[in-house]
Amino acid sequence: MLSELRTIWEVLKHTFTKAETVQYPEEMPYLSPRYRGRIVLTRDPDGEERCVACNLCAAVCPVDCIALQKDTREDGTWYPEFFRINFSRCIMCGMCEEACPTYAIQLTPDFEMCEYDRQNMVYEKENLLINGVGKYPDYNFYRVSGMQTATKDKGQAKNEAAPIDPKSLLP
Amino acid sequence: MSELMPVLLALTILIGGVAGAAILTWFERRLLGVWQDRYGPNRLGPLGIGQVLADMIKLLFKDDWVPPFADKVVFIFAPTAIVVAMMMGFAVVPFAPGMMIIDVNIGLLFFLGMTSLAVYSVLLGGLASNNKYALLGGLRSAAQMVSYEVFMGLSLMGVVMMSGSFSLVDIVEAQTDVWFCFSQILGLIVFVIAGIAESHRLPFDLPEAEHELTAGFHTEYGGMKFAMFMLGEYLGLMLISCMIVTLFFGGWHGPALIGHWLPPLFWFGFKVFIVICFFVLLRAAIPRPRYDQLMSLGWKVMLPITLINLVITGAVLLWMEGAA
Numbered sequence: 333m334l335s336e337l338r339t340i341w342e343v344l345k346h347t348f349t350k351a352e353t354v355q356y357p358e359e360m361p362y363l364s365p366r367y368r369g370r371i372v373l374t375r376d377p378d379g380e381e382r383c384v385a386c387n388l389c390a391a392v393c394p395v396d397c398i399a400l401q402k403d404t405r406e407d408g409t410w411y412p413e414f415f416r417i418n419f420s421r422c423i424m425c426g427m428c429e430e431a432c433p434t435y436a437i438q439l440t441p442d443f444e445m446c447e448y449d450r451q452n453m454v455y456e457k458e459n460l461l462i463n464g465v466g467k468y469p470d471y472n473f474y475r476v477s478g479m480q481t482a483t484k485d486k487g488q489a490k491n492e493a494a495p496i497d498p499k500s501l502l503p
Numbered sequence: 504m505s506e507l508m509p510v511l512l513a514l515t516i517l518i519g520g521v522a523g524a525a526i527l528t529w530f531e532r533r534l535l536g537v538w539q540d541r542y543g544p545n546r547l548g549p550l551g552i553g554q555v556l557a558d559m560i561k562l563l564f565k566d567d568w569v570p571p572f573a574d575k576v577v578f579i580f581a582p583t584a585i586v587v588a589m590m591m592g593f594a595v596v597p598f599a600p601g602m603m604i605i606d607v608n609i610g611l612l613f614f615l616g617m618t619s620l621a622v623y624s625v626l627l628g629g630l631a632s633n634n635k636y637a638l639l640g641g642l643r644s645a646a647q648m649v650s651y652e653v654f655m656g657l658s659l660m661g662v663v664m665m666s667g668s669f670s671l672v673d674i675v676e677a678q679t680d681v682w683f684c685f686s687q688i689l690g691l692i693v694f695v696i697a698g699i700a701e702s703h704r705l706p707f708d709l710p711e712a713e714h715e716l717t718a719g720f721h722t723e724y725g726g727m728k729f730a731m732f733m734l735g736e737y738l739g740l741m742l743i744s745c746m747i748v749t750l751f752f753g754g755w756h757g758p759a760l761i762g763h764w765l766p767p768l769f770w771f772g773f774k775v776f777i778v779i780c781f782f783v784l785l786r787a788a789i790p791r792p793r794y795d796q797l798m799s800l801g802w803k804v805m806l807p808i809t810l811i812n813l814v815i816t817g818a819v820l821l822w823m824e825g826a827a
Contacts, residue, residue: 336788339788339789340788342788343538343784343787344538346537346540347537350540351537351541351542352540353540353541353542355542
């Protein structure tokens with residue numbers, strides 16, 4: 333009986349507390365830069381696509397909402413021929429962002445992506461690509477990786493030592 | 504003019520009762536919001552009062568469907584019974600001096616009879632739905648009403664003893680100096696608890712108990728027939744509040760010192776408002792008891808308290824009579 337009276341008193345005290353509600357359309361909730369919302373594909377500082385079509389994001393995706401196909405440019409670099417994310421399946425878990433070796437795929441603090449037609453939830457590459465570097469402004473995969481391209485030989489990448497000739501190590 | 508007065512008043516109560524119940528749905532949700540640190544319906548119109556209209560339009564335009572397996576006549580009759588019974592109960596409520604439809608010398612019994620009749624609505628609704636949940640809701644309702652009816656009536660006998668009349672006007676007049684809420688505190692507690700059980704509101708809404716019985720006795724109801732049940736429930740809430748004020752809080756009498764500043768009707772309305780707020784607070788704060796807990800509370804706690812109250816009141820009255 334005493335606990336019931338105490339409950340009534342505790343609830344009555346809430347007459348003077350402020351409502352916790354955020355009145356959403358008029359009042360936007362704060363979303364941190366690390367919020368996991370709509371997925372974008374970023375470009376490197378030179379304006380080229382960062383994605384190298386390694387398929388790690390598609391492999392790690394728990395709901396299999398990412399589909400892509402690798403293709404090779406004339407200079408030997410890789411890029412996705414198509415890149416498709418089905419947002420009606422996506423659960424915004426961010427595992428694709430963690431798996432990406434080139435910082436290409438990133439999640440943004442935007443969640444307002446409702447559609448009347450379900451087919452519009454499927455985003456193609458031109459819908460996903462942004463003209464920016466996202467969270468990593470200076471990163472360019474081909475400049476730090478040891479991969480050989482038309483413009484860069486082995487050992488010419490940033491922080492990379494020249495390749496060692498194994499035969500010179502012979503006694 | 505004096506013959507026309509009760510008719511006009513009856514019409515006012517009819518319209519006011521329905522409108523009050525409609526506004527009460529919105530008011531209750533807003534008040535629950537205040538106590539649960541949220542807003543409640545605040546979108547339509549100023550303070551969200553337009554929600555009342557929106558709900559009404561929605562309920563009016565819903566398909567008036569009767570399930571093929573239901574007992575048609577009883578199914579349609581059941582929701583009207585509760586509204587009629589509760590509306591009839593308002594006939595004896597004295598709102599202000601001279602402002603009541605009829606002053607019968609058995610007003611209190613009439614009120615008790617009308618609230619008892621409301622049980623038929625729930626019971627018949629549950630039976631006619633031909634649905635397991637509805638039947639269980641009706642069954643619970645019947646048992647709850649029967650057991651709480653007993654000491655709901657008995658708890659008022661102390662008031663009757665002290666005022667010496669069943670007429671509600673006489674009872675209010677008897678509280679001119681001291682309200683019965685002080686001398687009849689046990690009766691008040693029991694009557695409030697029985698009143699909640701009688702109007703089957705939370706925390707005693709076991710006939711509905713949406714967590715266990717989907718919606719209890721009105722599982723199969725929709726549209727206007729469902730709205731009638733809701734109307735009846737809110738009318739019951741208002742009627743019980745009116746009776747609590749009339750019987751225990753001095754009816755139209757204001758508090759001792761400042762009572763004459765404002766008209767009697769204001770004091771009556773204000774006190775009813777406070778009691779309704781208290782009922783909403785109970786809904787916000789107290790969880791629903793288990794069914795056997797409800798029954799044992801009724802028979803093992805409430806009934807003895809009522810009888811003790813009865814004995815004490817009688818003894819004191821007799822002693823005072825002997826002393827005088």
